[in-house]
Amino acid sequence: MNFTQTSAIEFRNVSISFDDTQALRNVSFTLPRGGMICVTGDSRSGKSVLLRLAIGFLRPDEGEVLINGQDITVMEENDLLALRRETMGMVFQENALFTGQTVYENAAYRLTDRDWPEDKIEGAVVEVLTFVGLQDELDKQAEELSGGMKRRLELARALIGWPSIMLFDEPTSGLDPINAQHVLDLIVRARDIHGISSIFVTKALHEIPYLAKHRAVESKAGSHIEKISGYVPDVRVLLLDEGKLAFFGSPQEFAQSSLPEVQHMLHPVTEAIHGELDVDDPWQQNRKSKGDLE
Amino acid sequence: MNLIIRGIIQVQEITLLIWRVLRGIFRPPLYLREIIRQMDVLGFGSLTIILLTGFFTGAVLALNTGNTLQKFGVQSVSGQLVATSLIRELGPVLTCLMLAGRVGSGIAAELGSMLVSEQIDAMRALGSDPIKKLVTPRIVALVTMAPALTVICDMVGTLGGLLAAISFQGQASSVYMSSAKVAVTYNEILGGLIKPTVFGFVIAIIGCYKGLSTTGGTVGVGRSTTQSVVVSSILIIAVDFVLSKLILSLLLGP
Known part of the structure; x- marks a missing residue:
């Protein structure tokens, strides 16, 4: 098998259930090396389950999950840990930093655990913290950072050693627009400059065109993000609807799709308003009474 | 019925946790630095409460038994009584009950x-095994530090008894000490060290299990913490009975 030709992540007919609920049904897709898949869908559509399967926290009831061509569903826990250590990183939806540890210790965690020499760890930590803009916060406790800085530190902790595959579970949730865009820019840089393959889970649909239409460019002065006229190749959108793969294609195709599931995602307001109209008005009686009095 | 099934499932899960700890204990990475850190936090950090517990237990033991011994004219064995009680029973049990309260709850709360x-x-996403990184160091730390703290508790307790005997019963220190020395036999000490080793393991494994099986957010963390203290305290007392019987039969004779 030619290693360079294998995909980064591949799902083959993956299904998984919890009690009576089928979280994913027969899902298949391929993430090419250096590519990015933006996974979206309603709450409980199976987005986070998909990520947990991709990193091997869950094993599917049926189907195969391949990382760099290796089926992780039949892998021993120790081999799986080694695979994650060497090739994968994940940013969680909630703040999952190690409390009681400094920014440096959080960022260095993966390398400390691999018994790297201290001088090499220091170099790698400074590099990755500079990448996320936290190079001046080394000695601060993780709890002392602001929300945006915490998220960037999570990125740094996952990116140290530059793993080839990254999984992002709604990395901008709970952030203000400026910090959210900062995080998106870092993800674009990781993808375009370091060639990292990634799955990006989001409910914020505006983030998908941002990731698909912006590119990181290296120059002598460093790197910068630029908007391009078309779309970045190898960016795909995957829509999950109650565990089923409802759509898989380019961001352009997603925007133009007439599939009801896509339309529901793109225009969710109408239904919400209809739902609102059906609700009984508890104050109606009060208003009538008040009107009667007047 | 559900309670019984839940109990059986918990025993299975604890057994599996113990198996995973034992299977990986000598497999690298060994996390020696983390083990030493836990020995410091869990063991050295508990020193003050163990010193206070031991001292006052020994003192109150000498105080309470002094009058009775005097009635029978055997006040001279006060030292032996205090030392034997501490080495065989009170030292290990009180030390480990204190550890269950201070350390077991802390482990459950932290991991939860x-x-x-x-x-x-x-x-896990970064490639670390939480059992090796979090559970094994705590078990190794408590299994080694609980006997060490028990020895300290025994010694300080005997000293507390001495001070009480001298101050309130007018006993000569030489009489008390020579009587106490009779209690300090090789088998007594061995028996007194086996108990805290087992209790230390119980505290650590229950604390880790309760922490790692936490559900229900922050409320669940509180619940796990309480359960950890209750379960490990009851287990310490129950296991103490079994161990006492075994030690009496095998080491100390009839």
Whole structure:
């Protein structure tokens, strides 16, 4: 098998259930090396389950999950840990930093655990913290950072050693627009400059065109993000609807799709308003009474 | 019925946890630095409460038994009574009950918080085995530090008894000490060290299990912490009975 030709992540007919609920049904897709898949869908559509399967926290009831061509569903826990250590990183939806540890210790965690020499760890930590803009916060406790800085530190902790595959579970949730865009820019840089393959889970649909239409460019002065006229190749959108793969294609195709599931995602307001109209008005009686009095 | 099934499932899960700890204990990475850190936090950090507990237990023992011994004219064995009680029973049990309260609850709370805030998932995502990184060091630390703290408790307790005997019963220190020395036999000490070793293991494994099986967010963390203290305290007292019987039969004779 030619290693360079294998995909980064591949799902083959993956299904998984919890009690009576089928979280994913027969899902298949391929993430090419250096590519990015933006996974979206309603709450409980199976987005986070998909990520947990991709990193091997869950094993599917049926189907195969391949990382760099290796089926992780039949892998021993120790081999799986080694695979994650060497090739994968994940940013969680909630703040999952190690409390009681400094920014440096959080960022260095993966390398400390691999018994790297201290001088090499220091170099790698400074590099990755500079990448996320936290190079001046080394000695601060993780709890002392602001929300945006915490998220960037999570990125740094996952990116140290530059793993080839990254999984992002709604990395901008709970952030203000400026910090959210900062995080998106870092993800674009990781993808375009370091060639990292990634799955990006989001409910914020505006983030998908941002990731698909912006590119990181290296120059002598460093790197910068630029908007391009078309779309970045190898960016795909995957829509999950109650565990089923409802759509898989380019961001352009997603925007133009007439599939009801896509339309529901793109225009969710109408239904919400209809739902609102059906609700009984508890104050109606009060208003009538008040009107009667007047 | 559900309670019985839940109990059986918990025993299975604890057995599996013990098996996973034992299987990986000598497999690298060994996390020696983490083991030493836990020995410091769990062991050295508990020294003050163990010193106070031991001292006052020994003192009150000498105080309470002094008058009775005097009635029978055997006040001279006060030292032996205090030392034997401490080495065989009170030292190990009180030390480990204190550890269950201070350390077992801390372990359950720490691991429970890490679980509900996805820190343990983050650890696994970074390629660390949480059992090796979090559970094994705590077990090794408590299995080694509980006997050490018990020895300190025994010594300080005997000293507390001495001070009480001298101050309130007018006993000569030489009489008390020579009587205490009779109690300090090789088998007594061995028996007194086996108990805290087992209790230390119980405290650590229950604390880790309760922490790692936390559900229900921050409320669940509180519940796990309480359960950890209750279960390990009851187990210490129950296991103490079994061990006492075994030690009496095998080491100390009829």
